[in-house]
Amino acid sequence: MKRRLRAWDNFWFKPAPLADIAFFRMVTAGGQLFLYLFVWRPVGREFVAVSEIPHFYDPLAAVKLFLLPMGGAWLPTLVSVTVLYWITVGFLAFAAIGLFTNVSLAFAAAGGVFLQAYVYSFGDFHHPEAIMWITLAFLALSPCGKVLSIDSLRRRAAESVRRGRFTPVAALDQMSPFARWPIRLLVCLFALIYLSAAYYKYLAGGHAWMNGYTLQYYLLQDGLRWNTPLGVWLAGQHGIALISSVVTVLFEALFFLVVFFPALMMIAWPIGFAMHVGILVLMSAGFFEYLVLYLAMLPWTSFLRWVRMRRGGIPRGRLPVLFDGACPLCLRSVSVLFAFDWLGRLRFLPFQEDAGARQAAAIGANPEDLRRELHVIDREGKIRKGFFAFRAMAWHLPLLFPFAPLLYIPGMSIIGPMVYRLVADGRRRFSTCKTGAGRV
């Protein structure tokens, strides 16, 4: 019994990188936000459509639960669901960037469950959204905002200032016993969902679903219904339909093995992803939420660690960033930059400490200059200061990388330093920093 309990505990709570669950949160909340804004877009469409068929309204249990204070059967108005939609969008955005992470996730999940259940209370329902909202709800109980979030940035910056010292702790290397269970739980839910699909196919006709004609029938039906010529063409290809249907049923029936042998995900992931893309393209059935969740399950942390090891893991290969370690404002700025340095490409050195002082002496920078502006020594050994230091660093920070070319637009070399100075001076007035130097 004890051994089983230990195995159970190990399965769910073996320490894992917090970054795993942080990337998971970014992809799921960000993906759902994207679907809300650009795919579902219920405002002016779905909400209006259901408001015109009140005779279909038969509230689902989730709607009744949320509306309990109003008696359970109250029909929400078009205005109220529209307002709730935009509030949910806001919470999703907050959850994606990690601002008040857990609270945002909880409210986003509550809003999303209510709105979807409300739409499905009008005589029609579909399957794709359910697992996404369950996932966002239980994610709210996880430490998914501990790293790679605005919350963690604020916490880290405040801590550096409080200690009066910058202590680098790489986001990708922090572990927690609570970082594993949400992704494992999602895999288990997927296993139950796929098993359900396989079970009902078997229940309806044994092995007959795999005869090839079944898939041809559905491809033809949906291809004609939604006008997808590729689906109609494929409906006429018995051989391909036969192989696809066998693969589909085997995948659905055996996906649960991934729960016990996680390495099998290497096989299951591409099959599952291809299956959902195929359903979307050929049958116009958009299981977008599944695609987002599949993307969220990718091992982003391992990938970034691998890139970091290959390209920036050797300390000598990192760009030295010299800053004023006695300035709270600089400590805060450096903490923020460090949080974005997922690949470990930058080496932050307060010039007052040994390594920093040596580096400063090597480039001939005097303390007065270093107090005024952040200094970066680039790959060619050139010294970049202030705005130009920030521009050099942007190429090495994955989140800022896409914006780096914008910093080279003609005129930026004049405007950039002015803005840098303006912000630094402005901050100097409101902070305890004597120079306002390291503001980035």
Place this chain on the structure above:
Amino acid sequence: MTRAWKFAINAVIISLLGLQALASFGGLHRFRYWPFLSYPMYNRPHFKGEPVARHSLIGILDDGREIPITPADLKLDFWRYLRGPVRAFEKNEPHSLLAQLQPFEHRKRITIVWVRLENHPVTLVDGRVTDLPVESKTMALRPPS
């Protein structure tokens, strides 16, 4: 704190897995407890040459004119059209069908007396889409005025 939190998370894990397992294999109503659902969609097997049904509704007015009744006319999406008026027709429920058509009648200022359900089936013959003969059934919605 960690132990208490672990206990709480364990309770959440067991509850969610339990609910989904129950829903997955038919232990819950198939949609009333959304987001906990079963997944039986597209589960029926089909066989060689089986026709694919394509339904449409036609309204016959008291003056004998015929008008098509599309999902857009009823302000329904495709699925609600199938699960609403088409299903009501197939289950021979004229009262339910009439209730669903009345908003359309009021908007158009018409009176539908009869409804015809047409099926324009197709099938695959040697991998090619082939039309089959049209089938139709008519139901009296209300006595002619």
